[in-house]
Amino acid sequence: MRGLALLLLVTSGLIGQPTLARPVSYAGGWTVVEESDRQSSSLFVHYSPASNWSIGPRVEVNRDADYALYSINPTWLAKRWFGSDYQANLYLHAGAGLAAGINQNPLEDDFAIQGGVMADWETRSLFVGYRSRYLDAGRFGDQFSHAARLGFAPYVGDTGDLHTWLMLEIDHRPEAKDTVTAAPVIRLFKGPLLLEAGYNLTAKQPLFNFTYRF
């Protein structure tokens, strides 16, 4: 099954990794992304050779299952819709690498793959986003998860201002203890730096994300 999944991911052109804010940059741009949610923490650095794809290494620590993922994750901007007042995007993402136990986890290292879809629609004051991921970490197990976000900006800032967003993230993980959770999130965005802080009301876990683009 894992081989079939990898074959399908590769042959369908899937590349990428779900991130919360623009996983593909301008041609020649670098982005550092840190994410931490109710289950895992990750660090992702990607480079965009062109404005429609990016690739980079990613490390993710699954705190619940005591394993780490070390992978290379490409992302493909499959479609961008442009308007004078909005932008919408459809991304396909994937990754392949190694899953390794941590914290005395006795399981041996194994091959891991992941892939999924991201989509968003954004104006300067409204945001709607969705992302999904299927992860097969070999003997560490597999997992499907997806999440949706709604957000609005209480004020509209101009170039270089501090932009503030208030968001609600609904997260569905069928195999988790809490299958559906909700997390209010505040996003602060200024220039190349984006910070997000939230709290998962269901799982009672903090959420913290950081993105820096250069």
Place this chain on the structure above:
Amino acid sequence: MRLQINIVSIAVIALLSGTVAAQNANTQSQHSGHSPDSVDSDSAHAQHEQAGAGHHHEGHAGSPDGGVPEATDNIAMLTVTDAIEAALSKGGEPIVADVLGVVCDFCALAMNKIFGKRDEVAALYVDLDTKALSLVLKPGASLSNEAIADLAIQAGYRVADVRRGKEALGDVS
């Protein structure tokens, strides 16, 4: 089963979607243009706020020849920052490009990075309020509309219209 559903959904979406490359191939620019020395969002923004209300003229900005879903409703004029004012005083050509899809600072950053690398550009500013890229070229430099459209694509966006000279400064007479 979940894997199958996920992969099928991804495959369907991929089939239904065009690629950005395909979009880019369809993009056509209308005019011609140039590139900047300095980009200072904060100081530029301060100047922009002072310049304030006089930036928009009611009317239609026009639309590109193909591939652009919407055109802007307002005609943006050159946003005057310190750097742009200095570049204008040296005799550089002013250019305003209406840019589609510019909604956040990452968008402005991308435009700044891509256009700021060009030797032709003396100063630039991306104005999120007017969704316009203001450029002033170095004296004697030139940058075609096609080049501006291509640079915008490298940044991940599309140019809907380009105005130059007096038209960029708001003098349409």
